[in-house]
Amino acid sequence: MNVETFVTDKAGLVKFYEAIIANNETYAPVEKFGKFDFKRVLTLAECDPDSPITKTMSAKPLFFPRSAKILKYSADASGTDVKETDEDPLTGKRVILGMKHCDARGLQVLDKVYNWDYIDSDYQKRRQNSVIISSRCDKAETHCFCTSLDYDVENLDAMDVLIVHGLDGKIFIKARTEKGETFLKANPIDPASGIQHSASEEGMKKQYDAFAASFRLKMDYKNVNGKLSKIFDTPEFENVSASCIGCNTCAFICPTCHCFKISDEKIKDTGIRYKSYDSCNNGYFTLMAGGHNPRPVKYRRWRQRAMHKFVYYKERFGENLCVGCGRCAISCPVNISIFEVVNQVATTV
Amino acid sequence: MDYTNQIREIATRLFTEDKIDVFVGYRMTGFDDNQVPALIRDPKEVSQLVFTDKSVFNLTNYLKNEHTRNKRVGLVVKGCDSRSLNLLLTESQVKRDKLYVIGIACEGVIDEAGNKMQNCMECVVPDAVVYDEMVGTPKGKQGYQVNADIHELASKELVERRAYFEEIFENCIRCNACRHSCPMCYCAKCCIDQETSTLYNGANTKSSAFHALMTWSLHLAGRCVDCRNCEKACPSHLPLHLLHKWNERVIFENFQEHLAGVQEGDRGAFYKYSMQDPNDFIM
Numbered sequence: 046m047n048v049e050t051f052v053t054d055k056a057g058l059v060k061f062y063e064a065i066i067a068n069n070e071t072y073a074p075v076e077k078f079g080k081f082d083f084k085r086v087l088t089l090a091e092c093d094p095d096s097p098i099t100k101t102m103s104a105k106p107l108f109f110p111r112s113a114k115i116l117k118y119s120a121d122a123s124g125t126d127v128k129e130t131d132e133d134p135l136t137g138k139r140v141i142l143g144m145k146h147c148d149a150r151g152l153q154v155l156d157k158v159y160n161w162d163y164i165d166s167d168y169q170k171r172r173q174n175s176v177i178i179s180s181r182c183d184k185a186e187t188h189c190f191c192t193s194l195d196y197d198v199e200n201l202d203a204m205d206v207l208i209v210h211g212l213d214g215k216i217f218i219k220a221r222t223e224k225g226e227t228f229l230k231a232n233p234i235d236p237a238s239g240i241q242h243s244a245s246e247e248g249m250k251k252q253y254d255a256f257a258a259s260f261r262l263k264m265d266y267k268n269v270n271g272k273l274s275k276i277f278d279t280p281e282f283e284n285v286s287a288s289c290i291g292c293n294t295c296a297f298i299c300p301t302c303h304c305f306k307i308s309d310e311k312i313k314d315t316g317i318r319y320k321s322y323d324s325c326n327n328g329y330f331t332l333m334a335g336g337h338n339p340r341p342v343k344y345r346r347w348r349q350r351a352m353h354k355f356v357y358y359k360e361r362f363g364e365n366l367c368v369g370c371g372r373c374a375i376s377c378p379v380n381i382s383i384f385e386v387v388n389q390v391a392t393t394v
Numbered sequence: 395m396d397y398t399n400q401i402r403e404i405a406t407r408l409f410t411e412d413k414i415d416v417f418v419g420y421r422m423t424g425f426d427d428n429q430v431p432a433l434i435r436d437p438k439e440v441s442q443l444v445f446t447d448k449s450v451f452n453l454t455n456y457l458k459n460e461h462t463r464n465k466r467v468g469l470v471v472k473g474c475d476s477r478s479l480n481l482l483l484t485e486s487q488v489k490r491d492k493l494y495v496i497g498i499a500c501e502g503v504i505d506e507a508g509n510k511m512q513n514c515m516e517c518v519v520p521d522a523v524v525y526d527e528m529v530g531t532p533k534g535k536q537g538y539q540v541n542a543d544i545h546e547l548a549s550k551e552l553v554e555r556r557a558y559f560e561e562i563f564e565n566c567i568r569c570n571a572c573r574h575s576c577p578m579c580y581c582a583k584c585c586i587d588q589e590t591s592t593l594y595n596g597a598n599t600k601s602s603a604f605h606a607l608m609t610w611s612l613h614l615a616g617r618c619v620d621c622r623n624c625e626k627a628c629p630s631h632l633p634l635h636l637l638h639k640w641n642e643r644v645i646f647e648n649f650q651e652h653l654a655g656v657q658e659g660d661r662g663a664f665y666k667y668s669m670q671d672p673n674d675f676i677m
Contacts, residue, residue: 077561077565077630078562078565078630078631078632078633079631080565080629080630080631082565082630102629102630110598111567111568111598112568112597112598112599187425187426261425262425287433287459287461288430288431288432288433288456290455290456290459290574290575290627291574292569292570292571292574292575292627293569293570293571293574294569294571294627294629296569297567297568297569297571297629298567298569298629306596308595308596308597309595310595310597310599310601310602311595319595319596319597319598319599321568321596321597321598322567322568322569322598323596324569327587329583329587342460343459343460376629378451378571378575378623378626378627379430379431379451380423380428380429380430381430382423382425385423385424385425
C-alpha cells in the first residue's frame with residue numbers, strides 16, 4: 046500500500062481534529078474525577094485526544110461494552126416472550142480519537158477470540174463501523190513495555206490513521222489501513238489549514254527511535270512464554286501472589302481481558318439480560334452449581350491470569366494476551382506489576 | 395517518617411523468638427518509590443521490610459487472607475489501620491492472641507503526587523490504639539473535624555447532591571475493587587455478588603452501581619475508619635470517601651460522637667439499640 050504522509054503543525058492538527066468531530070460521530074477521552082474515559086464528544090474542548098496513558102481507560106468498552114443488553118423478556122400466564130433489545134448503538138459509522146496504540150493492538154488480539162468458534166456479530170459490527178485515529182506516545186511511562194512484546198509497534202496496522210508528534214514540532218498524519226485511507230479521502234485535509242504532503246518520513250522514524258529508547262522495562266517474552274508453560278506447579282506463584290487482594294481492577298481495565306458473565310435485571314415479570322465484565326480473579330468465577338471450585342485459592346486464580354496472558358492464548362492464537370500498556374500495574378491498589386512478577390517467576394524458577 | 399530499622403529489628407526478634415509465622419509489612423516495589431504489602435514467612439526476607447510515609451495501604455485487609463488465617467501474625471498498623479483492627483477483633487474476625495501488633499505513631503502518609511493524604515490531615519487517631527509495641531512518639535488524639543468537601547456537599551440542595559452522586563455511580567465500572575480493598579468487608583458471599591439478585595446484578599448500569607455502592611456504604615456506616623483503601627483502589631478515581639464521610643458525620647452528630655474503632659471493644663454505631671436513638675435524620 047503506497048499511502049501519502051501528511052505533515053502539519055499543532056494548529057493544523059487542532060483544525061483536523063475539529064473537522065473530524067464536526068463531521069463524524071466521534072468518541073474521545075473525556076476527563077471525569079481525574080481519569081479519562083472514552084465518551085461521545087461534540088467539541089474538541091470537551092476531550093483531550095492526547096490524554097496521558099497513565100490516566101486513560103482503555104478504549105475496549107467501545108467494542109466490548111462494560112455491560113451490553115443481549116435481550117429482553119417478559120412472562121405472563123400464556124408463556125414467555127423473548128425479544129431483541131430495541132437499543133442498537135452500532136448502526137452508524139463512528140470515529141475514535143485519541144486511542145493509544147497499545148489499545149489498538151489490543152483490538153487486534155481480541156479479533157482472534159471473537160472470530161474463533163463463535164463469531165460475535167455485535168463486536169464485528171462495532172469493529173467494522175469504527176475508524177481508529179491513534180497517536181503514538183511521546184515517551185514510555187514507568188510501567189509501559191509495549192516494545193518488548195510480540196508485535197511491531199512502529200509499523201502497527203491496528204489503527205486506521207496514525208498521528209505522530211515529531212521531535213521538531215512537526216506532526217505527521219498517515220493512513221495505515223484502507224479504511225483509514227478512505228477516511229482521509231472522505232474527510233479531505235484542508236490545504237488552508239496548513240496540512241501538506243510530505244515526501245519524507247524521517248521525522249516519524251526519529252520520533253519512534255526516541256520513543257523506543259525511553260523504555261525502562263524490557264521483557265524477553267520468548268523466555269517468559271517458554272518458562273511459564275513448564276512451571277505450572279511451582280510454589281513461586283503462591284509467593285508472588287501473596288500481596289494480591291483479588292480486587293479485579295487489573296482485569297476490568299485491561300485492553301485484552303474478555304471474560305464476561307450473564308445477569309438479569311428484573312422488574313416483576315419483565316427483565317433485561319446483560320452481558321457484563323467478569324474476572325478470573327473472582328473467587329466465584331469458576332464456582333460450579335454443585336459447589337465444586339477448581340480454583341478455590343487466590344494463587345491458582347492469579348496463576349490462571351498470568352498463564353492465560355502469556356501461555357494459553359499464545360498456544361491457541363499465536364499471540365500474547367498482553368499489549369504491554371501497564372494499566373494493571375498503574376491501577377493496582379497494592380502496586381503489583383505483572384511485568385515484574387512474570388519476569389521474576391520466569392527468571393527464578 | 396521512617397521506621398524501617400525499628401520494623402526490621404522487631405520482625406527479626408519475633409522470628410527468632412518464634413512468636414510469629416508470617417509478618418505483614420511493606421516492601422519497596424523495586425522499580426519506583428511506591429510500596430507493596432509484603433507477607434514475609436522467611437526470616438531471611440526481613441531485610442526487605444520498610445516503613446516510610448509511602449506505606450499507605452491498610453494491612454488489616456490481609457487478615458482475611460489465606461496466608462494469614464489461623465497463623466500467628468506480626469502486623470504493622472498505623473492509627474487508622476488499628477481502628478479497623480479494633481473492629482475486626484470485636485466482630486470476632488481475628489483472634490488477639492494470634493496477633494503481634496506493631497503500632498505506629500503515624501505522622502501521615504503521602505499520595506502518589508507526594509501530597510499528604512486528605513484523611514491524614516484531618517486524622518483523629520494518628521497513633522495506633524491497639525498494639526503490643528509502639529514505634530515513634532505518640533501525639534495523642536486530635537479533635538474531629540468535618541472536612542471541607544462534606545460541608546460543600548451539605549450546602550447543596552438535595553437534587554444537586556443526588557445529581558453529584560449519580561455522576562459517581564455513572565462512572566463506576568463495577569469492578570468491586572473498593573469492596574475487595576476494604577478491611578471491613580469480609581463476608582464470605584457479599585450481597586452484591588448474588589447472581590440472582592435483581593438489585594445488584596453485576597451489570598454495569600447506573601441502577602446497579604447505585605444499589606451496590608449505597609448498600610456497601612450503609613453496611614460500612616459506623617464501621618468505616620477512613621483509611622481510604624477503597625478510594626486508592628478505584629480505577630475510575632471516584633471520590634468514594636464522600637459516601638463514607640457523609641455517614642460518619644451523621645453518626646458523629648447523632649450517636650454520642652461515635653467514631654468507628656477508636657475505643658477498644660467498640661461495636662460500631664449500629665450494633666446497639668436504644669429507645670433514645672434519634673431518628674429524625676432518616677430521610
